[in-house]
Amino acid sequence: MRGRPLLHTSYEADQALLNTTAKRVMLGVFFLIVISIPFQIIPGLKFLGEDDWLRLLSTTAVFAIGALGLNILTGLAGQVSLGHSFFMGIGAYTAVWLGGAVGGPLIGLGLPIWVWLPAAGIVAALIGVAVGPTAVRVRGLYLAIVTLGLVFIGEYFFRNWNSLTGGSQVGRDFPRLQVRLWKEEVPIFDFTTPANWFGVEVSGVAKTFLLLAVFALVFTLLAKNLQRTRVGRAFMAIRDRDIAAEIMGVNEFAHKLLAFGISSFYAGIAGALLASFVTRVIPERWDLFLSVQFIAIILIGGAGTVTGAVLGSAFVVLLPRIVQNFTLWLQSVATEGDGILSSIANVFVATTPEDFGLVNTFAGVGPGLSVAQLNLVLYGLLIIGFLIFEPLGLYGIWLRIRNYWKGWPFTY
């Protein structure tokens, strides 16, 4: 019925993934916008179509896949895990073992992408299930520290397994996003080189972005679907009251293992895609900071929600670039403009080594924070800020906005 979107008249309608017209329309519009970005059609968003922004958006898509995995483990099943970067590393190194260049000093079998990409996810999932029993034995914050140990132990292995990873600080090249039938020279479809589609010039980065965006969409729908399945409901029961769930017939052990397995699958795929996309990765890449980034993503986005994982990824990945642009803009205001705005900007920005300011914008080092440090400080403050003020994250903010307009003008 129009005007009553939440009135469902059948079980299917109630359980549908997109159960209101608004959701369907929004998803459709969002998808169209994302697809159109590389073609720079929409005014105001044209700058996003440039190569460096497309690279950032591609990274967002990959991080979203990883975040969805962590969301299933931590947000849905309630298992705190700091070990996400370890499983991403496993996925990446499985991919390079199977898909890497043959014949050189490093291990590689040269297999095509339809072998190494799923294998990356599956092997990571298997290792996730293998780690499971140890993780299930401990609870709560002990689990967080055990998964922390996983990251350090994993880093040790990656750093020392030179023939696979290329060695500490050196790294190796990863198989590219190219589709082949088996091991032929020229790929059937190459996502990394520019092409001409119906007269429109499309760069390699644009093609990669479209591919990764589609992957992200598929995984998002899969994750959203998980929530309404039996397994998903079992996860939520374990998160809320695991003993009660066990009494009700939910096999706690099996489901916790499954949660680790599924989230590691997502992590493995994300790790393989990230390494392939960046083309060269050192073993130190899969460190604690990466794990913390994912925790931050799901918390800032909104723990337990699929939308939150995607929003959070966009936020965390795009934040450094936004801060950089903002600082450059402040710098130009401080130096070129005059008036109050310029003086305020001058307080924040130091344009020369002698100038005082919170942030340095010149080439050397000075009293203030560098842009990279400002990024980190803002990142940390945002994590803290969201947890203190808006525990539901960006999704929570969206809920407030939506509810405000739902009841408007009767907002009391």
Added chain:
Amino acid sequence: MRRKSKWLALLLVLGLVLAACGDGGAETTTTAGEEPTTTAGGGEEPTTTAGEEPMEIATDVGVDLEAGTITIGLLSDLSGPFAPLVSVINTGHEIYWADVNANGGINDLQVNLEVRDTGYVVDTHVQLYEELKSQVVAFGHSTGSPQTVAINPSLQADGILAIPLTWYSGWSDPAINANLVPHGTPYCIEAMNLIEYLTLQAPDATTIAIASSPGDYGEDSNAGAVLAAEALGLEVVYDGTARINPADEATLAEVASGIAGSGAELVWVTTSPTAFGSVYGQTLAAGFQALWSGAGPTWNPALVGPDSPIKDALARDFYVSAYYAPWAADSVGNQFVRDLVAEYAPDAPPLDYYAEGVIEAKIMHQALLAAYDAGDMTQAGVLAAAKSLESVTFDGLAPDETYVGEPNDRVQRAVFISRPDPEGLAGGTSTGVSQVESNYTSPLAAGFEFNETCFQLG
């Protein structure tokens, strides 16, 4: 609580809007004075300006003849393990170009720098390269070897020049260096020089311990040390190749106990300054003493600062190696650096590393001038100009460079050797080193046949 998050939401939206404003198609290059230059995403726009210049100059990215600017990119490590060196090197760039700009620029074109902090992380480096490649005409430096190797294929595909800020011997290998102009003595030849010099200081020594960080930096230097030990008849009693991980305390203790237990008389170590300090200190605690030296970036004058507990021991044991003359050296080139600092960075402390920035900037200067003369200041034009430079001189600051000819003939072999000088540093009379050899090439290094890189990166 509700009010607070509304403001939060507003702030976020504001931030996004500002970001869009700050980046809506127009890229503003640094500092005041000129209009923002608009650059399209890597497209070709040859601008011929009849009437303004006596000849037509082709440009594409990074050179704007109307606005009168040239943009050079710097991919620097300003927050990672070599930040102390690179931040000073960047100041060297700044003061050199400030001087050039004040004296008319490059035929009235002002040079601006776009600096990005890679933190010595490979994927950040790649990302920032992608960001800058459509804004700059060339890269004034690219910090780190795995990082530079990672962007090398893109450099070749995009036809852009970069000066590597590393002394990996691969940069002198024609199979790798189509878009790179190296400078200074490669790590492995440096190791040969210093180790032979150490044997001259301790003629009775027969044993050597070698340790390094993993990667091109440590292992290239390592390869040279092993070659030198073989040629000079030294027994390698401890081999800590690729064992030092500056981020992992346990490896430092491991290497230190290995070196101390080996009883070596000479030690060659290649790593970051803090890792070196820790390893050295722990061997001292175990009662070990020998002659030490290491690759250039292993040294940091802070090691012999007034409060450093190891300063006197270092003054006794260590030999500092560098690719250019130290601050206080007596040459035209050094005086030039000192004058630049006095005029454009008067409050900056005396340090050796400005020279490196000046050297890099000077090479780029020559390349830009040559490109201008050839009428082609596109990215490809600047690259071609750089690769055809026959002679770049530094007036005694560093050995002269040439980029034409056989690799074996033009690879640098000379180093500058100094001893640590804690008293001079404390008294303000030196930058912590006192030079003992200038432009020194040992017989072993002079005779070495350089045909390919000493250490193959994976």
Added chain:
Amino acid sequence: MTHGLVVLAQATVENNEFAQTLVDGVSFGAIYALLAMGFVIIFKATSVINFAHGALTGLGAFLVAAFATVLDFPGRYVTFLPEWAQWTLNVLTALVAAALIGVILERVFLRPMVGEALFAAAIVTLGLDIVVRTITNDWIGTNPRPLGAPWGLEVVDLGWVRIAWSEIVQIIVTVVLLAGIALFFRSRTGVAMRATAFDQETARAQGINVGRIFSVAWAIGALLAGVAGIFFSVFPRRATGVDPATAFIAFRAFPAVIIGGLDSIPGAVVGGFAIGIAEAAANSYLGFEFLGSGFPGIVGYLLMLVVLLIRPYGLFGTAEIRRV
């Protein structure tokens, strides 16, 4: 038992390497014990896992470097005292400053999280770690900062074992602090803290100012972290002083906390020494080629996993009572 100790003593005196390993292990273990103790005190009092402990370590060490070398405060006012006394005074002032900052951090960032999920509070400390570490790194600058310790390079050579003066001081200070903490828990505030750790609600009902207890816990935690940071940043561990890497030592102390049990202070001390000795032993005896480099660094975590498999709440931790 006594026979075992006698055998141990004999082995120590006769076998140089064994003795040296033991000494190294104990002295490094002292640093871990201090870190673990500070961590557990904060956890017991506030039930929050403090991921910012590393940042506090780096901050404490930096403050000592600043007060001792750059500011020379209040040393410059008491020049009639010998050098080492001036330095000690500077260090104490710096530690007081570190404790104060700990209190401020707790008040501003963690007080609003009281009553919220513990996982959320732990992640707040993770964010805090990033902020404090970055700002400390900015203050440290690009060069490492030496602490100006008065004992310099001095090493005591007893023939069968070598021990640096800094290690001797370290062990003495650790023992003094352990005694001090034990005494503290008998004082009024200490008893109040034990009550708060046992049951926050009831303690509040009894009239204990729980907020003040939280602040005291963080002050003590920051102080202990600072002391650990000092001993980590002097000869022979890092002769160059405090630098951005100093903060990461705290992550090696987490296994100590888990082995001992998250809510047991004696357990933390035992765990700290256990990890220290395990790492020293791995350094001396497990230098096999196939293990590559950095194995001693993960020995702690491996030991932790083994202990958790046998006792999921650590050696001395109290098992959680799970109710439906």
